[in-house]
Amino acid sequence: MSEERSLFCQVNKAKDSNNMTDLEKKHTPVISVPAEIRAGETVEVTVEVGKLLAHPNEPGHFIEWIDLYANWVFLARIDLSAVTTQPTLKIPVTIPHGIENLTLRAFERCNLHGVWEGTVDVKVA
Template sequence: MKYYEVKQADDPNNKTVLEQKHIPVITAPDKVKKGEFFDITIKMGEIDHPVEPGHFIQYVDLYAEYYHLGRANFTPEMKPEVTFKIKLEESCTLRAYELCNLHGQWEGNKKITVE
């Protein structure tokens, strides 16, 4: 495993514990109205990720396809979870990229339909 490669689940229906702790989980509506703000919450992993000086999530970046929407930075004293308020003009795949200081970068995604 290379530190700089972006990792995803090898089998999304049978994730390893490492994948469950690292792959960002995006919570947002499946459908939104064009140009209207809505909340999107990103939690780092399905199960809690460690938050200690030697092992923590450094940041998460949010993209609509490959257009950068925002970043949240974390320290070992913070729960690695964030809510953004965004608006979209067209349907897309939201992509969250998080960086663990020990296990590298991981991607989670969610398709959003804009009506």
């Protein structure tokens, strides 16, 4: 099975976040959020695809959607079209009381290279 074809058989992640390939840089969602937040406080979360290395945005190759999760709880989705939109999701998020360990997870789907995941751990005070 070719490398390109195998990308559609799994959720793809960077193998080494300190030494990413160009393919990984173009596709791994980058989540921006404060490192520590207060439970009940609303913060802006930004997810960008292509932040580390620009991803194409043309009719034949583009990001179709971005999903955001708090741990495994769905928070939001943005559907994108080629050329006229940029693969960025910005959303205010409120983390409820009672969550101590929080991992924000973003998933995106490239029409040519499958689904990719990016994560960030956030301390909840």
